[in-house]
Amino acid sequence: MISNPSKQKxxxxxxxxRLPLExxxxxxxxxxTSKQLPINKNSLPRKDKEQPAANRALAEVNRTLPEHKExxxxxxxxxxALTTPVCITSAGRIYMSNTAACAAGIETGSIASSAYAISNxxxxxxxxxEKEIRALRQLAHWAYQFTPNVAVRxxxxxxxxxxxxxxxxxxxxxxxxxxxxxxxxxxxxxVIGINLTPLAxxxxxxxxxxxxxxxxxxxVLSQVSIDYxxxxxxxxxxxxxxxxxTLEALFRLxxxxxxxxxxxxxxxxLSKLKGLLPDPQTFIPQKASFHxxxxxxxxxxxxxxxxxxxxxxxxxxxxxxxxxxxxxHSFNIELTHRSHPAKEITxxxxxxxxxxxxxxxxxxxxxxxxxxxxxxxxxxxxSTQFCPAKTNTDPLFPEDPGCTFEVRExxxxxxxxxxxxxxxxxxDACFCLALGNDHRPExxxxxxxxxxxxxxxxxxxxxxxxxxxxxxQPKKLHRHTARSLxxxxxxxxxxxxxxxxxxxxxxxxxxxxxxxxxxxxxYQGYDSxxxxxxxxx
Amino acid sequence: xxxxxKLQQLMQETGLWRANHLRSSEVKGMPTGFPELDPxxxxxxxxxxxxxxxxxxxxxxxELRLLAxxxxxxSQQQKRWIAWIGSPYIPxxxxxxQAGINIKAILIIKPTSIADQLWAIExxxxxxxxxxxxxxxxxxxxxxxxxxLQLASKAGQSWGLIFRSEKAVKQSSPASLRLHLKPGDKxxxxxxxxxxxxxxxxxxxxxxxxxxIRFKGDLNSxxxxxxxxxxxxxxxAGKLQSRQTTxxxxxxxxxxxxxxxxxxxxxxxxxxxxxxRSSNALDRN
Numbered sequence: 001m002i003s004n005p006s007k008q009k010x011x012x013x014x015x016x017x018r019l020p021l022e023x024x025x026x027x028x029x030x031x032x033t034s035k036q037l038p039i040n041k042n043s044l045p046r047k048d049k050e051q052p053a054a055n056r057a058l059a060e061v062n063r064t065l066p067e068h069k070e071x072x073x074x075x076x077x078x079x080x081a082l083t084t085p086v087c088i089t090s091a092g093r094i095y096m097s098n099t100a101a102c103a104a105g106i107e108t109g110s111i112a113s114s115a116y117a118i119s120n121x122x123x124x125x126x127x128x129x130e131k132e133i134r135a136l137r138q139l140a141h142w143a144y145q146f147t148p149n150v151a152v153r154x155x156x157x158x159x160x161x162x163x164x165x166x167x168x169x170x171x172x173x174x175x176x177x178x179x180x181x182x183x184x185x186x187x188x189x190x191v192i193g194i195n196l197t198p199l200a201x202x203x204x205x206x207x208x209x210x211x212x213x214x215x216x217x218x219x220v221l222s223q224v225s226i227d228y229x230x231x232x233x234x235x236x237x238x239x240x241x242x243x244x245x246t247l248e249a250l251f252r253l254x255x256x257x258x259x260x261x262x263x264x265x266x267x268x269x270l271s272k273l274k275g276l277l278p279d280p281q282t283f284i285p286q287k288a289s290f291h292x293x294x295x296x297x298x299x300x301x302x303x304x305x306x307x308x309x310x311x312x313x314x315x316x317x318x319x320x321x322x323x324x325x326x327x328x329h330s331f332n333i334e335l336t337h338r339s340h341p342a343k344e345i346t347x348x349x350x351x352x353x354x355x356x357x358x359x360x361x362x363x364x365x366x367x368x369x370x371x372x373x374x375x376x377x378x379x380x381x382x383s384t385q386f387c388p389a390k391t392n393t394d395p396l397f398p399e400d401p402g403c404t405f406e407v408r409e410x411x412x413x414x415x416x417x418x419x420x421x422x423x424x425x426x427x428d429a430c431f432c433l434a435l436g437n438d439h440r441p442e443x444x445x446x447x448x449x450x451x452x453x454x455x456x457x458x459x460x461x462x463x464x465x466x467x468x469x470x471x472x473q474p475k476k477l478h479r480h481t482a483r484s485l486x487x488x489x490x491x492x493x494x495x496x497x498x499x500x501x502x503x504x505x506x507x508x509x510x511x512x513x514x515x516x517x518x519x520x521x522x523y524q525g526y527d528s529x530x531x532x533x534x535x536x537x
Numbered sequence: 538x539x540x541x542x543k544l545q546q547l548m549q550e551t552g553l554w555r556a557n558h559l560r561s562s563e564v565k566g567m568p569t570g571f572p573e574l575d576p577x578x579x580x581x582x583x584x585x586x587x588x589x590x591x592x593x594x595x596x597x598x599x600e601l602r603l604l605a606x607x608x609x610x611x612s613q614q615q616k617r618w619i620a621w622i623g624s625p626y627i628p629x630x631x632x633x634x635q636a637g638i639n640i641k642a643i644l645i646i647k648p649t650s651i652a653d654q655l656w657a658i659e660x661x662x663x664x665x666x667x668x669x670x671x672x673x674x675x676x677x678x679x680x681x682x683x684x685x686l687q688l689a690s691k692a693g694q695s696w697g698l699i700f701r702s703e704k705a706v707k708q709s710s711p712a713s714l715r716l717h718l719k720p721g722d723k724x725x726x727x728x729x730x731x732x733x734x735x736x737x738x739x740x741x742x743x744x745x746x747x748x749x750i751r752f753k754g755d756l757n758s759x760x761x762x763x764x765x766x767x768x769x770x771x772x773x774a775g776k777l778q779s780r781q782t783t784x785x786x787x788x789x790x791x792x793x794x795x796x797x798x799x800x801x802x803x804x805x806x807x808x809x810x811x812x813x814r815s816s817n818a819l820d821r822n
Binding site: 407410413414416417418420421424425428429430431432433434435441444445446447450454463465466467468469470471472486488512513515516517518519534535536537 | 595599602612618627640646647648649657660661664667730
């Protein structure tokens with residue numbers, strides 16, 4: 001089968017059986033009290049038209065392999081154990097329902113109106129495949145904590161190449177335990193399938209086969225129904241008419257005959273399934289990106305009550321960064337409602353950080369500013385701006401005063417202050433000063449973006465006295481004001497910028513008003529007017 | 538002299554304490570840079586962690602130059618911000634450098650409403666990231682707000698400076714130090730400006746009478762570059778009588794024009810120069 005056993009890879013497939021429902025219901029799940037309930041067979045998704053017999057086949061598999069039942073059961077954390085029955089509808093029919101709905105007797109595949117007739121407090125949500133795929137992508141980035149080789153298999157599967165990480169997680173059993181443990185707080189549940197090829201792993205997960213990496217894929221999967229083959233439904237139909245029900249029977253057929261009859265596609269597929277042909281996967285990019293979404297079943301009209309879901313998203317965000325040893329530069333929060341335009345808030349950070357409490361405070365400040373969002377039905381947190389986290393280690397004998405605890409503490413204070421100021425007042429409301437390379441008083445200074453900490457001293461060449469306060473625009477002096485001024489020093493001619501449009505030639509004087517204030521005024525030749533430009537405060 | 542030593546003996550032996558020594562001697566105020574002002578202030582200097590109110594009628598009388606030496610030393614010594622919140626005009630960077638202030642330690646905050654402004658002042662004071670916070674709150678500031686700022690300033694070990702209108706002199710305020718600033722003597726022949734400070738309230742002492750402070754420097758500048766026009770025997774103090782007279786006979790105009798023309802080429806002149814050069818080139822071709 002496999003020529004070199006030492007090189008064989010082990011694939012783990014995460015099959016999110018209830019993703020369409022969990023995309024919506026995870027906002028209601030309480031991560032701290034997640035219960036692990038056994039899988040409810042009735043609540044499993046009705047397979048698409050290609051595989052109408054999936055449920056039947058699953059039941060069959062479970063019947064034929066009774067010892068696998070207990071094994072599959074605890075892998076599924078049903079977080080949707082809500083008291084209100086919730087159903088996901090697709091084209092007017094019930095596609096998936098939670099345990100409460102199943103208990104009420106709502107069957108998968110029935111018409112939505114008949115489901116309403118059964119339960120009066122039923123909540124039906126239209127299936128949203130876009131959200132499912134977004135959630136799956138986010139889960140792929142989440143799974144990066146286990147292995148860098150993660151591939152997305154839409155609509156509901158992730159493939160993980162776990163060959164290299166088994167030693168790190170001390171064996172398969174422990175790795176599986178870790179995955180399920182870390183997955184349940186997110187509000188998702190998955191079935192795990194492990195096999196030696198990607199396609200076999202997918203099939204193991206979908207069919208709920210007990211993993212056995214000692215045996216070859218075709219041995220392990222011999223009893224699986226051919227409904228689980230990912231090939232054209234027409235071919236499956238033809239095979240069934242030939243009397244072939246399980247893979248074992250299919251594998252017994254001569255490959256050349258299959259090839260002649262069904263084309264090379266089936267043969268290729270079976271070879272990849274068995275590991276005879278290479279099956280390269282497209283792994284997710286290594287660049288981190290985060291996009292987590294909470295969809296509420298009911299509209300939220302009070303933005304204050306977003307604090308709890310927000311806290312949860314930020315918790316996920318910080319956990320994500322911790323796993324990948326990253327710090328965020330900024331992150332975005334998106335509030336959406338089906339009948340309003342979406343609103344996106346950007347939270348900028350003074351320095352890259354991973355501080356849950358600060359993120360929460362900043363988000364709260366931003367949310368307080370929103371007044372034009374009457375209702376919210378979905379909340380998302382996303383970020384693509386990351387940088388590697390800096391680790392702070394104190395030297396035993398500190399020589400460089402730049403890395404002492406006090407300095408770091410001050411940096412932290414400074415970053416916190418700048419963060420909250422920019423969050424509430426906006427990025428334009430805070431700035432630092434710098435010198436401009438220009439002799440015009442208006443352009444001799446400039447506002448620059450705030451850096452994290454105060455910088456070093458800068459020097460400038462000696463020039464004549466300048467006022468501590470400069471007016472934004474020179475103010476024309478009235479004649480009676482001009483009369484009460486007494487010239488003290490000057491003139492200082494500033495004649496600059498004649499090569500651009502804003503050039504001027506002005507004579508600056510220092511003068512004192514009769515009320516004691518000292519002003520910086522100038523006389524402009526071309527309009528023969530006196531202007532006030534600064535105050536010697 | 539005998540009596541003084543007796544008095545000192547009495548002070549030491551009987552365990553009497555004086556109200557102005559109430560605070561621990563470890564805390565030293567920041568030197569103001571004006572020896573005539575220091576003895577009047579608690580701990581001989583500006584407080585490091587409390588709110589100081591500065592009341593004045595209008596800007597431009599030297600209220601910032603009074604603080605400049607202290608701000609300069611703060612900005613040079615500490616790696617903390619000096620926040621300017623809601624200042625009426627732009628703090629001008631070249632002048633700040635002239636006053637010895639490190640402009641990279643300056644943080645300008647421009648809130649739009651009084652609520653935002655008070656919030657920003659409080660947060661800046663309490664954060665511990667600012668060595669001083671200069672604030673120009675609108676008229677909306679009330680004693681209860683100042684009380685909060687006082688507490689924030691203690692928490693963040695930050696010096697709060699609140700510039701308020703002169704009208705608040707008669708009102709009470711929880712600020713620990715309150716100064717009333719009035720314009721000093723008019724600038725005299727030696728070109729020194731002055732400010733008159735009256736302490737209305739201070740910890741461990743009574744209100745003071747007016748203290749005249751004469752600024753040492755010549756309006757921030759270390760070295761005057763231009764000749765005085767108010768020297769006794771030249772043109773008399775140039776009151777700007779009207780537009781016509783001043784524009785016709787501006788003192789020192791010819792002198793300056795002659796001097797500047799050496800350094801800065803006049804635009805017209807320069808253009809002529811280029812023109813002649815290019816025409817020469819054309820001739821040659």
